Structures are given as structure tokens and as C-alpha cells.
Amino acid sequence: MALSMGPAEKVIKISGLRTRFGETIIHDNLDLDISRGEVVALVGGSGSGKTTLVRAVIMLLKPAAGSIKLFGEEIVGIGDGPAFRLRRRFGMLFQQGALFGSLTVRENVAVPLREHTRLPARRIAEIADLKIALAGLPADAGNKLPRELSGGMLKRAALARALALDPALLFLDEPTSGLDPVSAGAFDELVVQLKESLGLTVVMVTHDLDSLWHATDRVAFLGEKRVIGYAPMAELVTAEHPLIRAYFEGPRGRAARGQICTAK
């Protein structure tokens, strides 16, 4: 794995990216670098292409132009074999969970393990149970079907599956949306813990201002089809760009910042 990864190693390097759906251009000439061990959030108004950007990086969407390097490997025009090997190294938490409805939570977590390792079934079940515990679910959740879980538990189960292969890179699409404040806070804490103990790189799409303040190292603001601001949160909120100001200067933005300032 990390054969030559220094601390400043770029896990993701996007340059000149252009994506589009039919005639609509989503990103144009977008550049973004994410270093190893960073927690980076993608923010921006609705329709600014946050999820689309993640989908392009995880090879679900073919860019129209530009280059995306994942762990130093170019993924635009990548072959099936290298793509399969790369997929082992990142996990994705989809917005709606995207758990397989016919499988129990434990079986869901075991799917990537069965696909990518040759471990015996007993060992896989054990690892799956660990991931379920890591995601903060009680042990009996493993035997349940996704439809028997509440929204918050579903998110955690989906996180457990994303963590199944101990990926070096984790993508989270709105991980805290639909969670109660306590669960959302616990989720943020978990992300930070995983980053610190595993050296995980995390890319998350979020609107949760508390997550932005508490869990991220840097925040990339998407607007006008590219990244218009990329800085730690405290710096980003002082940016002059009108889109960024409009985003953070609302009453909610102020409230979240106020809390931080009084806490410090």
C-alpha cells in the first residue's frame, strides 16, 4: 500500500476537470488536491456538483476532460484491472445508504470482504461485526435487514460497509443529514478518531455547519463550476467571494460560528 507515501502525499489530485450531463456542464476546469490524512469537506449550494465531483473521483462517472489522480494513479481512461485494485482502497458512504435490501447488515458489510479477500467465512463475519461496532451500532443490528433500521442506524450500517476493507480513503455523501444532533456529533467524532488512528483521508459532502467546524481540516467551496475557495473553515468564512459569504453569513452560519467562538 503506502510504499512511498510521505506526509504531503496527494491522495487525490484533480486538474482541469470538466464533467457534464448532456448539454449541462457541471464542472469546468476544476482543480483540487487532497493530501493524505486530511478531512476535506465539499460544500456549495444545491446543484453545485458536489456529489457529481465525488462520483467522478470514485469512477462512477466519466469526466468529459481533465485528469483525476487517485493515489497517484490516473483514473481517467483507466482499465478494468487497475480500477478493481483501486476500488479496494477507498470506501463510499452513499447519501441514502444504498445497502442491499435482501441482505442483513452483517452480510452487507461482508460483501466487499468476500469480493476482495480470501479469508474464511468465520473470519469475515468477525471482521464485519467489528465494523458494525466501529460504526457505533449495537451488536444485534448485524442480523437485521436494512428496512428494519431507523434512518440514523442505516447511515451507520452504510458507514460500516464503507469501512469494510479498511480503506485509506473514505468518501461520505451527507453523512449527518437526517441524524439527530447527538448522533451527528458522534459521527463527526468517529470520523476524527478514524482519521487520527488510521491516518484515514476523508472527503465528505455536507451541509452540516457543525460538522464543517468540528470535523474538517479544510473545506472546498464549489461554485461557478469550480472550486472558488479552499481553506480551513475559520479562514473560509472570512472569504470575500459573494457566493461564499451568502452561504456562511446566513443566521445558521452565524449561529454555528458563534458557538465555536464561545467554546474556544
Place this chain on the structure above:
Amino acid sequence: MMASTSIPLASGDSAAIRRDQGRYRCEGRWTLAGIETLDAQLQGMPWATGTLQLDGSGIQAIDTTGALQLLNLVAALERDGRRVQLVGLHEEHRELLELVRERRAAAGEPPPTTPPRNRLERLGRWVWHHLRRGGDFLAFVGEAALALGQLIVHPRRFRWRALFGNVETAGIHALPIVALLAFMMGVVIAYQGGRQLEFYGANIFIVELVSLTMLRELAPLITAIIVAGRTGSSYTAQIGTMQVTEEVDALRTIGIPPMNLLVLPKLLALVVALPLLTLFADALSVFGGMVMAQIMLDVSYGDFLDRFPQVVTLTSFLIGIGKAPVFAAIIALVGCYQGFQVRGGADSVGRQTTVSVVQSIFLVIATDAVFSVMLGSVGLWR
């Protein structure tokens, strides 16, 4: 003490334990990829008794899976009555181990799995489940009838647009496939029967054979089966998906009974469309037989059409067409009912769609048999 028992490191990602002067050194990469070889090593490991030291300073990398392995190893050794000291771990590795330990403790023990049920109990549950499903279906039919009754009282509430849309998709769009299959059925029946008739020199009786078989039995049945596969399944899939995405609940919340919007237009559309499709299938299948009669038996189109009204009574034709609305009601009601039975997600939609097609085809054929017996017993043979 023996010389150090070493197990060679495999190339690439690999975890290992090496015995070294009474210490056990953990080495290599304790990662998901690395632990695959570990189980085999641990099998033949000569563990000392009493207190032993596990030295983690040689671990190059560890992830949660590796941490789990290490914790499991310690637990297994302690279960056998040894005391284990874990020493030399890097600070980050120790933190990770702590995280894993903490989270597993927080999750608690998995509940004991319920013992498998015995055969008798399973059979009982199966029968009970199906009886209840049967009762549910009857309740659904009753609800649909009530809604239909209300519709007659308040005809303004009816959703004509949905009705016409359904007639178009269930009826008009099915014309080509119905035409093709009915024509081929006519050809096949004429071909198979014609051989026998030719043998006896009774060529002209091909008219009776094809017309009666087709008009009375096969055309209604074939059409109903095509429609069950084509339209009944789509009803189930549509309502089932709406059930998954909570659209059905949204309708209820807005105050639109799903029965009125989703079921009645489909039911009535099919009751209108299926007899018309059957009529169409009648014509095409007789035409198929006619073509075959001309080619194989030298019965010209003229002769065929001359004899046709003499041998086919209006009753036979009406019996065939008359079955169609009944089949239509079965297909639409089963299709919609199974749609509402969807729970959960995509797999449930698939399962109920299968059930819907199988059940509606079964019920159509069973009903057809009942029709045959009933009509025969009142003497309507022709």
C-alpha cells in the same frame, strides 16, 4: 530455550509473529491484506505457558482488522490461562487498539441466535401465512368493489385521464405482440389438426377446428396470458416502487385514496382493453388458420369464409369474449394487490412482480377451467 522459531515473511503485505528468546515479536503489516496468512501461522505456534510477552514494536502498519486479530490473539491466550503483556506498541497503534476495544465493548455481545424451527412448525407457519394472504386478497377485492360502488355514486371523481392512459398502454401498445402470437397460434393449430383431417379426407372441417378452438378457448387465454405478463407485472412493479419511495403514503396524506388513483383506472382500463384485444386475437388467429388451410389443405379463402358463419355460433364467440373481462379483473386486481404487498426495497419489488405474474396466470387458467365445466353443465357446447 530453543533457538528462535521464525516464520518467514511472505512478500508484500504480510503479518507475522516470531518467537525470539521467550518473547513473541509481532512483525510486518497487520492489515486486512496482511492477516490472510496469519491464521495458518498461529495454528502451529509453540506458545510458552505462564506469563508471556507480545512485542508490538515490529508492527509496521495496523488497521482495524489487524487490531481485531491482535486483540483476539491476546484473548485466546488468556483464555488458556496465560498472562499476556502487550509491550512496545507504537502510540498510534495503541490508540487504535483502544478504539477497537472500546467500540466492541460498547456494541455488546450479539444476541443468541434463535434455534431453527422444526418442520411441523414451519409447515404450520407457511399454511397460516398463505391463508392470511388469501384473506388479505379477498379484503382487497372487497375494498376495490366498495371504491367502485362509490365511483358509481360520484362519477365526477373518476380519473378519466388515468383510464385512457392505461387503455393506451395496456391495449393499443399490446396490439403488435398479440397479433403476432395469435396469428402463429392459428397457424400451429391448423397445421397440427390439418394433418389428421387430411388423413381422413375431411379437409373442410379445418374451419370448425380452428374457429371454435380459437374463438372459444385459445384466443382469450393467450391474450390474457400476454397481458398478465406485460401489464399485470408492470402494475405490480409500479405500485411496488411507489410503495418503496413512500409515494403511496404521500397520496394518502394528500387525501387521495390510492385505490381511486392507482387501482380503479387500471382495473377498468383492463376490463375495457382485454375484450378488445381478444377480439383482435380472434381475427388474427382465424386468419392464421385460414392461411394454413389454403397452403396445406387446398381450402380456399372463399370456402373458408363461406363455412365460417355456418359453423361458428354467436354463443361460441360471445363465450370467448365474455371471459375476457373476468380475466382482466383477475389480472388487474392481482397485479395491484401484489404491488401493495411490497415492503422494503428492490428485492421485494422483484419478488412480488414474480408472484403477481405467476398467480394471475394460474388464476386465469383455473377460472377458464371453471368456465368450461360450468358452461358444459348447462349444455352450451356450441
